[in-house]
Amino acid sequence: MSNGRKRRVSGCPIDYGLDIFGDRWTLLVIRDLLFARKRHFKELMKSPERIASNILTARLKKLEERGLIARCGDPDNRKQVIYTLTDKGRDLTPVLVEMARWGGRYDPNTPVPKSFVTRFARDNDQLIADVCAAMAGAAHKVKPRR
Numbered sequence: 001m002s003n004g005r006k007r008r009v010s011g012c013p014i015d016y017g018l019d020i021f022g023d024r025w026t027l028l029v030i031r032d033l034l035f036a037r038k039r040h041f042k043e044l045m046k047s048p049e050r051i052a053s054n055i056l057t058a059r060l061k062k063l064e065e066r067g068l069i070a071r072c073g074d075p076d077n078r079k080q081v082i083y084t085l086t087d088k089g090r091d092l093t094p095v096l097v098e099m100a101r102w103g104g105r106y107d108p109n110t111p112v113p114k115s116f117v118t119r120f121a122r123d124n125d126q127l128i129a130d131v132c133a134a135m136a137g138a139a140h141k142v143k144p145r146r
Contacts, residue, residue: 020062020066020068021068021092024049025049025051025055025056025059026059026062026063027096027099028047028049028051029044029051029056029059029060029063030063030068030085030089030092030096031096032044032047033069033083033084033085033089034085034089034090034092034093034096034131035096035100035131038083039082039083039084040074040080040081040082040083041056041057041060041080041081041083044056044060044083060083063089066088067086067088067089068085068086068088068089068092069083069084069085069086069089070083070084070085070086071083072084090132093128093131093132094128097120097124097127097128097131098124100112100116101116101117101120101121101124104116104117105117
């Protein structure tokens, strides 16, 4: 394929997902946009995992090409762009919430608050709805860059 993507032969939905976000950095970028509400390149660079700038640039480009994020003009600074999750990207919220819950439950060194794990066990649908609602509100505050 000329667009740099590998040719998928199985038609498996898990293979499709892994083709898009099957590396550590892609999901961490999505995590930061979703939970930490980071919006600028410099903010994403400050994540504790210390992503290299060239890797971050490549992941942002890949996520934009695949329709998971949008680049928008920053109304406060015309020299900057804001990255936001699209509807397709926000649809990953339940997946990331579940991964955080699972990691919070089994990782003895996790900083995930036990209250999050407890709340998820008690009412995961409401927790996911709350995160989605917060993201939807943030998405309407920016305009796509032309």
